[in-house]
Amino acid sequence: MTTSTSTVPALAATAEQMTCRGRGILAADESIKTMSARLQAEGIAANETTRRDYRELLLTTERLSDSISGIILCDETFGQRLSDGRTFPEAARDAGLLPGIKVDTGTTPLPGLGGALITEGLDGLGTRLASYAARGAAFAKWRAVFDVRTITTHSARANGHALARYAALCQEHGIVPIVEPEVLCNGDHGLAESARATHLALASVFDELELSGVALRGLVLKPNFVTPGLGAPAAPASTVAAATLEVLSGTVPPAVPGIAFLSGGHPTADACAFLAELDATTERPWQVTFSFGRALVSDALRTWAGDAAHTAAAQGALRANCRHAAEATSRPPATL
Numbered sequence: 001m002t003t004s005t006s007t008v009p010a011l012a013a014t015a016e017q018m019t020c021r022g023r024g025i026l027a028a029d030e031s032i033k034t035m036s037a038r039l040q041a042e043g044i045a046a047n048e049t050t051r052r053d054y055r056e057l058l059l060t061t062e063r064l065s066d067s068i069s070g071i072i073l074c075d076e077t078f079g080q081r082l083s084d085g086r087t088f089p090e091a092a093r094d095a096g097l098l099p100g101i102k103v104d105t106g107t108t109p110l111p112g113l114g115g116a117l118i119t120e121g122l123d124g125l126g127t128r129l130a131s132y133a134a135r136g137a138a139f140a141k142w143r144a145v146f147d148v149r150t151i152t153t154h155s156a157r158a159n160g161h162a163l164a165r166y167a168a169l170c171q172e173h174g175i176v177p178i179v180e181p182e183v184l185c186n187g188d189h190g191l192a193e194s195a196r197a198t199h200l201a202l203a204s205v206f207d208e209l210e211l212s213g214v215a216l217r218g219l220v221l222k223p224n225f226v227t228p229g230l231g232a233p234a235a236p237a238s239t240v241a242a243a244t245l246e247v248l249s250g251t252v253p254p255a256v257p258g259i260a261f262l263s264g265g266h267p268t269a270d271a272c273a274f275l276a277e278l279d280a281t282t283e284r285p286w287q288v289t290f291s292f293g294r295a296l297v298s299d300a301l302r303t304w305a306g307d308a309a310h311t312a313a314a315q316g317a318l319r320a321n322c323r324h325a326a327e328a329t330s331r332p333p334a335t336l
């Protein structure tokens, strides 16, 4: 199976829908391990049922589609049913959201590289994508993880190669790939180190995407903002936006329709301020929006605390954060 030229317009239409003005993507695809740790941190027992209940709370928030275009799910949630019997992908479509699926299987150290990571999950991926497509997936996600202290040319190339193989397979199956090379903002590094690492990661990814023949019109890029480390003095949002735009302008081809940023552990207000500053710049060829996880859901999880009596309040917190982020994505790019 190869991506035929006739499927590219359909992929491009979905990518544009995912990153359209005034809406973004809700990342609710924490792995079982991460989700369980986040539930336990709020004093909630972590099991299949509580993970399902929490994701049902998110997905059944009223008017979510006012500010959200799609929701990323993990394999466990994708196969679960809401209490009314619908599967999560069915319920997402009913709510006006495109269902997406995280398909990487996590990271492992690259041998001999002092801690740099490689993301795994390519074995059998074609078969899994066919199954997800049959069950309604519109898009997929694969995340590569870099640390400014350990990124090397080799780790950037290896992860870029994996991202490109994943993206090509997604497109063969009519699924839009979200390509996520995340440079972590944990640490006390400065803005320049984040810029250097992000430039290296993005340049490698787009080299590999080009070599693999991936249709850039039919993908969504999910990068980090270029910021100082969370343990270093913060930079103003205008500085972050300028640094981010400089790196993206030097690495991301104009053919990419949309860029949906991750929040990276930044507080909701800061992540939205970075996005609003970027949105305000006219010198960009791509639509910019959000694909936040923690910046959208942390308040809701804390408010819910595993108690059904708090569901409405938790959904209100989620809706407010989604609206806040959506308000930061109101402008079109200069050219597309």
Ligand code: 5MM
Pocket (backbone or CB within 6 Å): 027, 028, 029, 030, 031, 032, 033, 034, 035, 143, 182, 262, 263, 264, 265, 291, 292, 293, 294, 295
């Ligand atoms: C929601 O978390 C996603 C999956 O994480 P793990 O596989 O580590 O459990 C993660 O990829 C997320 O989509 C991105 O990091 C964006 O989330 P943030 O919270 O950084 O906006």
